[in-house]
Structure formats: structure tokens, C-alpha cells
Amino acid sequence: MNALKPQGKLIAVGGNEDKGTHPNPRKQKKYYLNFFELGILKRVVLESGKSDPRIEVVTTASMIPEEVGRIYVSSFGMLNCLNVGVLDIRVPQDTDQPEYLERLAQADIVMFSGGDQSRLKEMFGSTRFLDLLTERYFQEAHFVIAGTSAGAMAMSQIMIRGGSVPDALMKGAVKMGTGLALIENVVIDSHFVKRGRFGRLIEAVALHPKLIGIGLGEDTGVLIREGNLIETIGSNLVIIVDGHNIRHNNAAAATKGTALSIENMTMHVLAKGNVYDIGERKFFVDKRTHDEALAPHPDSVETPAP
Numbered sequence: 001m002n003a004l005k006p007q008g009k010l011i012a013v014g015g016n017e018d019k020g021t022h023p024n025p026r027k028q029k030k031y032y033l034n035f036f037e038l039g040i041l042k043r044v045v046l047e048s049g050k051s052d053p054r055i056e057v058v059t060t061a062s063m064i065p066e067e068v069g070r071i072y073v074s075s076f077g078m079l080n081c082l083n084v085g086v087l088d089i090r091v092p093q094d095t096d097q098p099e100y101l102e103r104l105a106q107a108d109i110v111m112f113s114g115g116d117q118s119r120l121k122e123m124f125g126s127t128r129f130l131d132l133l134t135e136r137y138f139q140e141a142h143f144v145i146a147g148t149s150a151g152a153m154a155m156s157q158i159m160i161r162g163g164s165v166p167d168a169l170m171k172g173a174v175k176m177g178t179g180l181a182l183i184e185n186v187v188i189d190s191h192f193v194k195r196g197r198f199g200r201l202i203e204a205v206a207l208h209p210k211l212i213g214i215g216l217g218e219d220t221g222v223l224i225r226e227g228n229l230i231e232t233i234g235s236n237l238v239i240i241v242d243g244h245n246i247r248h249n250n251a252a253a254a255t256k257g258t259a260l261s262i263e264n265m266t267m268h269v270l271a272k273g274n275v276y277d278i279g280e281r282k283f284f285v286d287k288r289t290h291d292e293a294l295a296p297h298p299d300s301v302e303t304p305a306p
Helices: 040-047 065-077 098-106 117-124 128-139 198-207 287-294
Strands: 009-013 055-058 084-087 109-112 144-148 158-163 174-178 186-189 212-216 220-225 229-234 238-242 266-270 275-277 282-284
Touching (some): 009 040, 040 065, 040 109, 040 144, 055 065, 065 084, 084 098, 098 128, 117 128, 117 158, 117 174, 158 186, 158 198, 198 238, 229 238, 229 287, 266 275
Parallel strands (some): 055 109, 109 144, 186 212
Antiparallel strands (some): 009 220, 158 174, 212 238, 220 229, 229 275, 238 266, 275 282
16 A cells, blocks of 8 residues: 555546436436536636646546547637647556557646446556556646546546446445446545435445545535545535444455344435544544644744754
């Protein structure tokens, strides 16, 4: 596990109506960027510290990459961001092309679209592209990695690959895997409120109780600073699930298809502006309150010897 604090920022967005994952073209819905209207993309740009940052959109997770790429370019353009490219990487052999690595090296913001989070791991795991992305995230204060839906879920080391909502909290309903490991102490789920994924995230945390579960509602995101401080952005809700204080937990021993039994799972509901400190495992009304609460007390500061 990397002991260094990342200097860059992660922005994980809960998603919206569709991420281009429908295998049947007749059922394929339009890809909407509802969260654009609510200012999340504007916040992505703001966190880069530049008025016209270099943005690279990674559409690898989507089954409709051309459409998704066009929409992101247009949407960022509405924010007067004209320096936007699309990394349309579809096969593993393309991942480490010198052109793509150079564009990644020059980007201020890398935005992962939605789609299939497992595809992101399959394409980018153990690549120079992921190594460079991680290196820049840990070393550069204004480097921003953003992702929506699958792009958000793939940020963690342990990742939810999928799972049945109707069967939630029956052992085996949630499918787990490994993600891109940009952040190691959380597990993220998206489309959380409308699709009723509470049980899915609870099961994931019961299986890995040292992780903090982050459930992202639609049109909502979290800004994660230093790999630790979560700030809610957008219009909806973020659910935090903490399993550190669980006492009874049969998740490991239960057989597939049987009901889970969990005692003392902790949950927090965050609205816009609320923050959560992963290391402290505490909720705060806003960042100012957090900073004041954790600031060293004057009496605790040692005075230098004369």
C-alpha cells in the first residue's frame, strides 16, 4: 500500500440516466450529462486551477465512445474550455501508444466516462498509462482525475464489478474485483439513490470492513483531497457506509444465497458542502468546520527552547 499522500485530486461522479452500456441497440438510450447543468463539470475545471485547462476524456468504458466523446467536448466547450481531446482507446495494444502517453503527460484533467468499470481495469491495469496517471496524481497538486459512474467506481483498489439489487444482502449478490487503485481505503458505488443500491454497498463493506463505502447519488459527486477528505458536490446525496465498528458479521462465513447478518454498521448522509474525513472516520458540516476541529490547539504547540 502506498504510504504517500496524493497531491492531486479525485472527483467521482454518481452518473445519470445511461452510460452507453446497453448491449441491445434498440434499447440504447441517449447519453445525458445532467450533472453538467448543476455545475459539477465547472467544479472539475475549477479544481485544475486553470481557466482553459488541457482536458483528455477517456471513453474506453463506453459502448458508444464516439457519441460520449462528442458530448464531453461540447459540454466542456460551453464552459469555454476548448483544449479538449478524446482518448478513444479500445484495445489493450493502444493503451501505451507514445501519442497517448504524451497527451496524458500534458493533461491537466483526465476524465473517465461511464460504461463498464471492469473494462477499465482490463484495459489499463499494469500499463505505463496507469503508472503515469498514478505518478502524476501523487506528485502534482493541481492534477485532476475525474470519472462518472463506471469511471468513478474504477478509482478504488477494491471495486464493485456489479451485482443484483433485488438480491442485495443475500451472500454473493455483489460481485467484487480490483480497480485502478488510485485510492485504496474506499469502495465506490454509483447511481446509488435512484437504483436503490444501499444493500449492494453494505454487502461490499461487510466483505471488506476496513473500507469506507461511498454511495454516489445521481447528479452528485465527491471531491477527494489527499486521498482522505471527501467533499460533496452537486445536487443530490452521498451515502457513507463505515464498517469499522461492526461487531457480529457473517459475510465471510455465510454460504452463497443466504441472508447476511451485520451488527452496528455506521451510515452517514452527506448533502452539498458536507465533508467526511476518511482517516478520522468523522462527518463535518463543511470544510471550515473540519479544518477548525482538526487544527492543532495552541497549547499543544511546543515552544522552542531558548
